[in-house]
Amino acid sequence: MGVDIGLTYKLTNQTTIDASIQDIGFIRHFKDVENYKIKDKYTFSGINPFFPEGSNTDTAQEYWDEVKNNFDELFKETITNNSYTTFRPVKFNAALRYAFGKSINKACNCVDNDIGDLNEIGVQLYSISRPKIVQGALTFYYYRKLFRALKLKGTYTIDSFSFKNIGMGVSSHIGKVNFYIIADNLLYYQNLAKARSVSFQLGFNYIFNQKKKG
Numbered sequence: 001m002g003v004d005i006g007l008t009y010k011l012t013n014q015t016t017i018d019a020s021i022q023d024i025g026f027i028r029h030f031k032d033v034e035n036y037k038i039k040d041k042y043t044f045s046g047i048n049p050f051f052p053e054g055s056n057t058d059t060a061q062e063y064w065d066e067v068k069n070n071f072d073e074l075f076k077e078t079i080t081n082n083s084y085t086t087f088r089p090v091k092f093n094a095a096l097r098y099a100f101g102k103s104i105n106k107a108c109n110c111v112d113n114d115i116g117d118l119n120e121i122g123v124q125l126y127s128i129s130r131p132k133i134v135q136g137a138l139t140f141y142y143y144r145k146l147f148r149a150l151k152l153k154g155t156y157t158i159d160s161f162s163f164k165n166i167g168m169g170v171s172s173h174i175g176k177v178n179f180y181i182i183a184d185n186l187l188y189y190q191n192l193a194k195a196r197s198v199s200f201q202l203g204f205n206y207i208f209n210q211k212k213k214g
Contacts, residue, residue: 001025001026001028002022002023002024002025002026002088003024003025004020004021004022004023004024005020005021005024006018006019006020006021007019007020014098014099014100014117015096015097015098015099016096016097016098016099017094017095017096018093018094018095018097019092019093019094019095020092020093020094021090021091021092021093022090022091022092022093023088023089023090023091024088024090025087025088026085026086026087026088027085027086027087027088028083028085029083029084029085029086030083033081033082033083033084034079034080034081035079035080035081035082035084036077036078036079037077037078037079037080038075038076038077038078040074040075040076089128089129089130090128090129091126091127091128091129092125092126092127092128093124093125093126094124094125095122095123095124095125096122096123097120097121097122098120098121098122099116099117099119099120100117100118100119100120100121101117101118101119102116102117102118116145117145118144118145119142119143119144119145120142120143120144121140121141121142121143122140122141122143123138123139123140123141124138124139124141125137125138125139126138126139135159135160136159136160137157137158137159137160138157138158138159139155139156139157139158140155140156140157141153141154141155141156142154148173149172149173149174150170150171150172151170151171151172151173152168152169152170152171153168153169153170153171154166154167154168154169155167155168155169155184157184161196161197162185162195162196162197164187165184165185166184166185166186166187167182167183167184167185167186168182168183168186169181169182169183170182176206176207176208177204177205177206177207178204178205178206178207179203179204180201180202180203180204181201181202182199182200182201182202183198183199183200183201184198184199184200185197185198185199
C-alpha cells in the first residue's frame, strides 16, 4: 500500500512551485516467508587461497566443502515463518521554475501562444529516506525550446556522489514520434572508472489518437 501527494502552485504567470511526496506506505510480507536468525561470535581471518597439504586425490571441491561444513557447525540458524512489514523509502521532490522569452510569430508580429515560453530556469530538490541516512540532491537547470520539434535541457547537480555532476537532455517531437536522449556526469565519460555513478537513457515514444488543433 502506498500514497503519493503532489501540488503545483503558480505564483505568477511565469513562476511556478512544484512539490510532491511519494511512496508513503508499506509492504506486508506474509506469503512464503522464511526468516533466518543467527546469533553468535566468531573471528574469521579469511580463506586460505592455497590448498592444505593432502593426498594427490584431494580436489578443490573437497576443500571448499570442508570450509562450508566448518561454518555450518559453528553457526546454528533459527528459521521462522512469521510475517513482517517493511516501510517504503519516502521520496520528497520540490522545484521552483521561472519561464521567460515569448516566441514571436513573424507572420503577424504577435506572441505565439502555441509554443509558449522559449526558456525556463529552475532549481529542483530531491531527497529519499534511507534506513540510516537521508540522501538528497540539488539540481539547477536551464531549459530551451529551439524549435517546435526540438528541446534542450542542461543541468548541474550536487549530490552525495559528486559536486560536479553536469547533465544534458535532448527531446525531439516529429509527427507522432517523440525521441529523447538523457545523460548525466558528462565530465566522466572519458574515463568511466573514476565516476561513482553514471546514467544514460535513450528511447522513443509513439503518440496515437492525438487531437488535431482547430
